[in-house]
Amino acid sequence: METIKNALDFSDFPRIDLIVAGLVLLFLLTFPVFPLSSFAMATMIQFMIFSIYGMGWNTIGGYGGQVDLGKAQYVGIGAYTTAVMLIRWDIPFWVSMPVGVCLAVGWSFIIGYPLFRLKGHYFAIATIATSLVLKDLFEVWDFVGAARGLEISPIIYQPPDFLRLIFKEDIYYYYVLLGFFLLGILYINWFRKSRLGFQLRCIKDNEDAARSLGINVHLAKVKTYAIATAFVSVMGSFHACYIKNIEPEDTMSLSISILIALMAMLGGAGSLWGPIIGAGILIPLKSYLKEWLGASAGLVGIDTIIYAIIIMLVSAFEPKGIWGIVEKIRRRKRK
Amino acid sequence: MALLEVHKVTKDFGGLRANSDISFIMEKGELMGLIGPNGAGKTTLFNCISGLHSLTSGRIVLDGEDISDLKAHEVARRGLARTFQVYTASGDLSVEENVMVGCFMHNRSRARAKAKADEILSYLKLKDLSDYLVSELPVAAQKRVTMATALGTDPKLLLLDEVAAGLNPSEIEEILASIKHIHYELGVTVMLIEHVMELVMKISDRIIVLDSGQKIADGNPEEIARDPAVIKAYLGERYVKEHGGELG
Numbered sequence A: 001m002e003t004i005k006n007a008l009d010f011s012d013f014p015r016i017d018l019i020v021a022g023l024v025l026l027f028l029l030t031f032p033v034f035p036l037s038s039f040a041m042a043t044m045i046q047f048m049i050f051s052i053y054g055m056g057w058n059t060i061g062g063y064g065g066q067v068d069l070g071k072a073q074y075v076g077i078g079a080y081t082t083a084v085m086l087i088r089w090d091i092p093f094w095v096s097m098p099v100g101v102c103l104a105v106g107w108s109f110i111i112g113y114p115l116f117r118l119k120g121h122y123f124a125i126a127t128i129a130t131s132l133v134l135k136d137l138f139e140v141w142d143f144v145g146a147a148r149g150l151e152i153s154p155i156i157y158q159p160p161d162f163l164r165l166i167f168k169e170d171i172y173y174y175y176v177l178l179g180f181f182l183l184g185i186l187y188i189n190w191f192r193k194s195r196l197g198f199q200l201r202c203i204k205d206n207e208d209a210a211r212s213l214g215i216n217v218h219l220a221k222v223k224t225y226a227i228a229t230a231f232v233s234v235m236g237s238f239h240a241c242y243i244k245n246i247e248p249e250d251t252m253s254l255s256i257s258i259l260i261a262l263m264a265m266l267g268g269a270g271s272l273w274g275p276i277i278g279a280g281i282l283i284p285l286k287s288y289l290k291e292w293l294g295a296s297a298g299l300v301g302i303d304t305i306i307y308a309i310i311i312m313l314v315s316a317f318e319p320k321g322i323w324g325i326v327e328k329i330r331r332r333k334r335k
Numbered sequence B: 001m002a003l004l005e006v007h008k009v010t011k012d013f014g015g016l017r018a019n020s021d022i023s024f025i026m027e028k029g030e031l032m033g034l035i036g037p038n039g040a041g042k043t044t045l046f047n048c049i050s051g052l053h054s055l056t057s058g059r060i061v062l063d064g065e066d067i068s069d070l071k072a073h074e075v076a077r078r079g080l081a082r083t084f085q086v087y088t089a090s091g092d093l094s095v096e097e098n099v100m101v102g103c104f105m106h107n108r109s110r111a112r113a114k115a116k117a118d119e120i121l122s123y124l125k126l127k128d129l130s131d132y133l134v135s136e137l138p139v140a141a142q143k144r145v146t147m148a149t150a151l152g153t154d155p156k157l158l159l160l161d162e163v164a165a166g167l168n169p170s171e172i173e174e175i176l177a178s179i180k181h182i183h184y185e186l187g188v189t190v191m192l193i194e195h196v197m198e199l200v201m202k203i204s205d206r207i208i209v210l211d212s213g214q215k216i217a218d219g220n221p222e223e224i225a226r227d228p229a230v231i232k233a234y235l236g237e238r239y240v241k242e243h244g245g246e247l248g
Helices: A002-008 A015-033 A038-063 A072-089 A093-115 A120-140 A170-193 A195-205 A207-212 A217-243 A254-267 A274-296 A302-317 A321-334 B042-049 B072-077 B095-103 B110-123 B139-151 B169-185 B197-203 B221-226 B228-235 B237-243
Strands: B002-013 B016-027 B031-035 B057-062 B080-082 B157-161 B189-193 B206-211 B214-219
Touching: A002 A170, A002 B110, A015 A038, A015 A170, A038 A170, A038 A195, A038 A217, A038 A254, A038 A274, A072 A093, A072 A120, A072 A217, A072 A254, A093 A120, A093 A217, A120 A254, A170 A195, A170 A217, A195 A207, A195 A217, A195 B095, A207 A217, A207 B072, A254 A274, A254 A302, A254 A321, A274 A302, A274 A321, B002 B042, B002 B189, B016 B042, B016 B189, B016 B206, B016 B214, B031 B042, B031 B197, B042 B157, B042 B189, B072 B080, B080 B139, B095 B110, B095 B139, B110 B139, B139 B157, B139 B169, B169 B189, B169 B197, B197 B221, B206 B221, B206 B228, B214 B221, B214 B228, B221 B228
Parallel strands: B031 B189, B031 B206, B080 B157, B157 B189
Antiparallel strands: B002 B016, B002 B057, B206 B214
């Protein structure tokens, strides 16, 4: 009971935040009504997928300060579980998605347990390495289609198929995703105020102090890493049904991992709105950069250059991202 | 009844012996000072007791239970809390949130942790500051916040590591009042490391002196002030010879 109450309680935010959040919600609810291009629709779907990835990353990376650059491996586990189960055994999304979460979380315990003996940059590098190893394994594993990947053929199903999440029009995906998006926000709103959330913020500042306050630092990190993993895996499963064609290169590559981390880092690591703000800026930027500069002007790879510049600017000037700037201004006004 | 038994504790860092064969017993309800020149091994001893360092040899018993091999968070759960010399508190968290981290140790529910934190804050007269970020406060207030956070864990024994260092006289009075509150009214047994002699001498029932990793004296403040070994440790051999062992 108290959990639900805490998840729904946004009263510690200033009113202006809630008004803006309400307007954004209204926009998201009504967005498909406007006659817009399918390109805009696809961009909105990517925006929500990456917001949710970012929210997950934000638990361990933002609140916990453990920079994790290997989230793509869990996108892969979620996506492949759903695709394999659907193609081979015709098991619907709503069953395969929780199975994918279990597999991903299980894997996160196996690698998280030793990985969290490392700290700082060493931890970040190790997450990259594990993710790349898993990607390489998937590229040679015939059961999951090796480097060719898997394709979910929409022809054998009758869309709209709500059980298997196979639709012809993006609008169905859009509203299912919006549901996940809102649930994600409620969960993080609960998490940031929970015992684990507080413990994590303490760990981020000083691990010895956290230990002397009775916090099992290693266990708290492993648990939170699993939470982040669950978020990412759910979206991986969704991604498989939405894209319908998955291969190791585009679900598990390093650039996906970096992009996931970047959402929260740019928007504001360790804040509820951060990943959403980050995705709101980066995803349209990414789509349009690819569309205009990439395809039209022939500047392939320009998006990667821009991400690199953003990372450097954020870490040099405001490590807490855009939301950090907002909070700074507010605090100055209060004084 | 003995609350803390430290039995022949030795801690080596490579070739350096930071604590050598230290033994003492602390009774429930005592307020004990731990003093000694820089590098005497006071903080190392705190780290050994609170489980952040593993012992090279020796045994530590808290309230009848051997805690020598427990990890720091397990020791904390058995009723030992501490503050740190350099570390103050989580700068990004408000004062109230910081204290809640401590209160969360025994309360899973947020509402109960918050209620407990509020109680402690008003007790230590920090209530007015609850919404400030710790990084916005002066050092003296930050130190009181770390004490409040430690209290949130409901300790039997509280170790305070130089809470008065770098404070001005009126701030020291405030800290002194807080320590007295915690000790006499909440009944918490307290051990404190302190360089500010007025403070230690004024409030301790008993003082232990370390020098170069060894316990050189143990007694009440008057005895300690007259102890030749202590005077030698603080003022040097030549001074003692010239002045015949009397404090100048």
